[in-house]
Amino acid sequence: MLIGATLAVFVVMTLAIIRGIMGSSLYDRILAVNMFGTKTVLLIALLGFIMGRPEFLDIAIVYALINFITVIGVLRYSDSAAFKQPAEEKRPEEL
Amino acid sequence: MTFLVGIAIAIVWMKDLIAVVMLAGIYGLLSASFFVAMDAVDVAFTEASVGAGISTLLMLVAITITGRSEQTTRHKPALAFFVVVITGGLLIYGTIDMPYVGAVDAPIQVHVAPRYINDSMQEVGVPNIVTSVLASYRGFDTFGEAVVIFTAGIGVLTLLPMVRSRKSDEAIESLNESMHERHMVVRIVAKILIPFILLFALYVQFHGDYGPGGGFQAGVIFAAAIILYAILFGLPAARRVINQSFIQFVAAFGVLLYGSVGLVSLLNGGNFLDYSVLSADPIAGQHLGILLIELGVGCTVTSVMVIIFFHFAGRKEGKQSMKEEETR
Amino acid sequence: MDVAIEITSAICLLIGSFLCISGGVGILRFPDFYTRMHAVGVTDTLGAGMILIGLMLQSQDILVIAKLVMILLMLLFINPTASHALAKAAIHNGLKPVLGNKERNNTESESSSR
Amino acid sequence: MVIGLYNYWIVVALMMIGFYIVIAHGNLIKKIVGLTIFQTSVFIFYISMAKVDGGTAPILADGIERFSNPLPHVLILTAIVVGIATTALALALTVRIKEAYGSIEEEHIQEKDNQAC
Numbered sequence: 001m002l003i004g005a006t007l008a009v010f011v012v013m014t015l016a017i018i019r020g021i022m023g024s025s026l027y028d029r030i031l032a033v034n035m036f037g038t039k040t041v042l043l044i045a046l047l048g049f050i051m052g053r054p055e056f057l058d059i060a061i062v063y064a065l066i067n068f069i070t071v072i073g074v075l076r077y078s079d080s081a082a083f084k085q086p087a088e089e090k091r092p093e094e095l
Numbered sequence: 096m097t098f099l100v101g102i103a104i105a106i107v108w109m110k111d112l113i114a115v116v117m118l119a120g121i122y123g124l125l126s127a128s129f130f131v132a133m134d135a136v137d138v139a140f141t142e143a144s145v146g147a148g149i150s151t152l153l154m155l156v157a158i159t160i161t162g163r164s165e166q167t168t169r170h171k172p173a174l175a176f177f178v179v180v181i182t183g184g185l186l187i188y189g190t191i192d193m194p195y196v197g198a199v200d201a202p203i204q205v206h207v208a209p210r211y212i213n214d215s216m217q218e219v220g221v222p223n224i225v226t227s228v229l230a231s232y233r234g235f236d237t238f239g240e241a242v243v244i245f246t247a248g249i250g251v252l253t254l255l256p257m258v259r260s261r262k263s264d265e266a267i268e269s270l271n272e273s274m275h276e277r278h279m280v281v282r283i284v285a286k287i288l289i290p291f292i293l294l295f296a297l298y299v300q301f302h303g304d305y306g307p308g309g310g311f312q313a314g315v316i317f318a319a320a321i322i323l324y325a326i327l328f329g330l331p332a333a334r335r336v337i338n339q340s341f342i343q344f345v346a347a348f349g350v351l352l353y354g355s356v357g358l359v360s361l362l363n364g365g366n367f368l369d370y371s372v373l374s375a376d377p378i379a380g381q382h383l384g385i386l387l388i389e390l391g392v393g394c395t396v397t398s399v400m401v402i403i404f405f406h407f408a409g410r411k412e413g414k415q416s417m418k419e420e421e422t423r
Numbered sequence: 424m425d426v427a428i429e430i431t432s433a434i435c436l437l438i439g440s441f442l443c444i445s446g447g448v449g450i451l452r453f454p455d456f457y458t459r460m461h462a463v464g465v466t467d468t469l470g471a472g473m474i475l476i477g478l479m480l481q482s483q484d485i486l487v488i489a490k491l492v493m494i495l496l497m498l499l500f501i502n503p504t505a506s507h508a509l510a511k512a513a514i515h516n517g518l519k520p521v522l523g524n525k526e527r528n529n530t531e532s533e534s535s536s537r
Numbered sequence: 538m539v540i541g542l543y544n545y546w547i548v549v550a551l552m553m554i555g556f557y558i559v560i561a562h563g564n565l566i567k568k569i570v571g572l573t574i575f576q577t578s579v580f581i582f583y584i585s586m587a588k589v590d591g592g593t594a595p596i597l598a599d600g601i602e603r604f605s606n607p608l609p610h611v612l613i614l615t616a617i618v619v620g621i622a623t624t625a626l627a628l629a630l631t632v633r634i635k636e637a638y639g640s641i642e643e644e645h646i647q648e649k650d651n652q653a654c
Contacts, residue, residue: 001433002481005474008440012447019450019459020121027456027513029117033124034505035450035463037147039443040124041494042474044131044139049478053593056131057490058299058307059140062316063124064494065292066148068501069323070120072281073152075512076326077159119570126577134605135584136594141617142580150573150621157628158566161635175561183553190545196585203586208606216597224595224607225614233611240615247622254629284504288497306596311618396618403625410632 006046013039030074037067116154123147136307137225140299144315149400152322156407220378221304221385229309230385234368237388238353241395245350248399252343255406278327285327292320300393304382310389314396321397322404330408339405342398349394356387432480439473442466456513464506471498544585551578563643565631569624576620583609 013036020032041063048056123146130139194201211228219227229237296316303309325333357368365372370384449462475495479488551574558571587609595607631641638646 001436005436005440005477008444009474012443015447015451017121020118025456025513026114026117027509028459029114030509031456031460031463032450033117033120034502034509035446035467036121036124038467038471038498038502040128041498042443042471043128045475045478045491045494047128047131049481051134051593053596053598056136056307056594057487057494059127059131059136059143060494061295061490061497062140062143062299062312063127063147064497064501065288065295065316066144066319068288068497068505069319069326070148070151071505072285072323072508073326074117074155075508077155115567115570119573122574122577126581129581130584133584133588134592134594135587135610135613136596138580138584138610138613138617141614145617145621146573146577150624153621153625153628154566154570157632160632161566161641172561175557178560179553179557182556183549186549186552187546190542190549193542193545195542196544196588199589201586203609204589204606208608211607212595212604222597224597224604225610228607229611229614236611237615240619243619244622247619247626250626251629254626254633278508281504281508284500288500291497307594309614311614315618399622403622403629407625407628407632 002046002050006043006050009039009043009046013043030071033074034067034071037063037070041067116151116158119154120147120151123150137223137309137312140307140312141315144312144319148319149315149322149404153403153407156404156411160407160411218377219381219385221381223304223306223309225307226303226309226385226389230388231370231381234357234388237392238357238368241350241353241392244399245346245395248346248402251403251406255410282327285323289320289324292323293317296320300389301386303389304385310392311396313389314393315400317393317397318400318404321401325404325408330405330412334405337401342401342405345394346398346402349391349396349398352391352394353388356384356391360384428480432477435473435477435480439470439475439477442470442473446470457510460506460510464502468498468502471495471502545582548578548582548585551575551581565634565641565643566628569627569631572627573620573624576616580613580617583613 016032016036016039020029020036022028041060044056044060044063048060123142127139127142127146130136130142198204211224211232215221215224215227215232219231221227221231296313299308299316300310300313303313321333321337324336356370356373360369360372361367363372368384368388370381371377372380373383374380443466446463446466449466450459453459453462472495475491475498479491482488482491555571555573555575555578558574559568562568562571587606589603589605592603592605595604595610597604634646635641638649640646640649
């Protein structure tokens with residue numbers, strides 16, 4: 001059962017990577033990274049149980065936190081003018 | 096594993112630097128999960144917090160300063176490809192002589208590792224062998240690493256001196272107001288989360304003897320919490336919390352703490368960084384020594400990471416405000 | 424009793440895996456950013472929660488359960504927040520949904536940003 | 538044979554990709570990403586060497602006999618943190634180059650250097 005869940009997570013990771021590589025807009029990529037991070041948390045928790053060493057859960061916690069920080073950071077800096085794609089319409093920035 | 100190669104190839108073809116950085120973030124996460132599968136828990140811990148978190152952020156900030164798109168020119172790609180293929184072929188030819196992955200009788204497994212695994216419990220008394228090797232057997236190496244990190248911090252400090260932001264307090268206030276409106280939800284959640292992150296960093300710091308963790312990882316996580324605060328509440332607010340001179344002092348303090356533990360053991364009649372003489376009981380001495388030097392490493396790593404981030408972000412904001420003044 | 428717990432945990436893992444895979448298919452197949460985010464944001468949280476609950480049922484150690492609860496809580500906090508911030512940033516920077524007429528666009532983007 | 542050496546081949550492939558980026562691309566940030574890939578391939582190499590079949594993470598616990606080799610873990614752990622420090626230094630240099638030359642493309646920088654001579 002655990003192994004089945006692990007395989008499922010692997011499949012989802014593959015899909016997320018494909019989206020991350022294809023991703024037509026920047027936000028698609030951020031979304032893929034976010035999803036990938038969540039899946040990594042699950043994967044590590046599952047791996048810990050399969051190997052019978054649940055100490056691994058500490059790493060899963062770190063992943064959850066770091067993932068959040070990364071996404072927020074990316075979004076915060078994607079607000080700045082340098083990030084605007086040329087194709088997008090330019091809006092006046094208040095930052 | 097094969098994912099890694101796919102992502103790396105994709106990185107080669109991407110022109111948009113932000114996409115490259117996002118993919119590099121996925122790459123970091125992926126390599127960290129590979130480390131978990133290979134039983135390297137501590138390494139996965141570090142790679143998770145460093146490769147996926149801090150380095151992605153730093154590259155992003157650097158890109159916002161330098162611009163996002165790459166020019167299409169490549170230098171002699173055919174020649175480069177040729178060189179790469181030749182080198183790769185030679186390296187693969189070299190791997191044919193390597194022992195298989197996971198072989199029990201490979202030379203690396205029989206030389207010095209059994210001694211660490213069998214004796215570290217009696218000699219150091221710490222269940223996590225990685226910590227005992229890091230802090231005790233190879234303490235001198237780790238001292239060097241701490242100094243390298245400290246030096247890198249100094250390097251960034253000298254390369255990117257602070258640009259004094261000439262914005263008035265009012266401008267900062269109004270900026271804060273507008274940001275508060277826009278990032279309300281995120282800010283509130285972050286306010287709840289940051290204490291937990293800090294607490295978790297302390298747990299990692301002091302639990303490093305028994306589980307995965309230690310000074311390096313804890314330092315990075317601690318710095319990540321501070322960076323999150325700086326991202327969401329603005330650099331000036333973060334500077335008010337973490338004073339510039341204070342953080343520089345902490346960076347130096349960490350290295351000095353590490354060095355002085357070594358000196359004290361020297362004065363007590365042992366070798367440099369031999370903790371057994373720190374206390375009457377050798378095991379207790381080892382515990383004390385490892386605790387202290389992990390603390391030193393944690394201090395240095397935290398403050399250097401924070402310094403690096405502050406200087407990058409401060410550079411960016413300084414440039415922005417200068418541009419705004421030019422346009423006025 | 425043990426068998427009951429075993430079965431429950433298996434069911435939880437199964438549901439979680441199914442939700443995750445459907446989210447994965449969603450992120451690949453849906454036509455534009457907002458629908459993709461809808462697929463991921465909804466299924467991810469519940470799917471991850473289900474898998475974690477399934478693991479919780481399998482473990483005996485109280486410390487392990489506590490850590491799993493911590494991960495679960497963090498995911499519950501973090502995932503919706505990240506989705507929200509993502510949607511907000513996307514709208515703010517002028518990424519338009521592609522499907523349908525104008526009214527449908529508005530409702531869609533609103534529902535996905537929640 | 539195929540399974541036993543597969544990890545090392547992946548390492549070589551990654552290393553070569555990183556190497557290719559470093560020599561063939563003109564953009565400095567891209568070069569730094571390439572260096573990171575190269576670096577990670579070395580990490581993977583070390584960690585693969587440390588793996589022991591049937592072993593677990595090197596944290597002592599009751600009832601576990603076989604552990605993977607802790608020494609490469611230690612080396613790589615510190616190397617990762619040092620790696621981020623050097624990456625930060627490289628990025629700082631890039632930022633300064635951007636400010637001094639107005640570009641981070643290698644060719645533009647060289648042109649400007651030639652003009653100055």
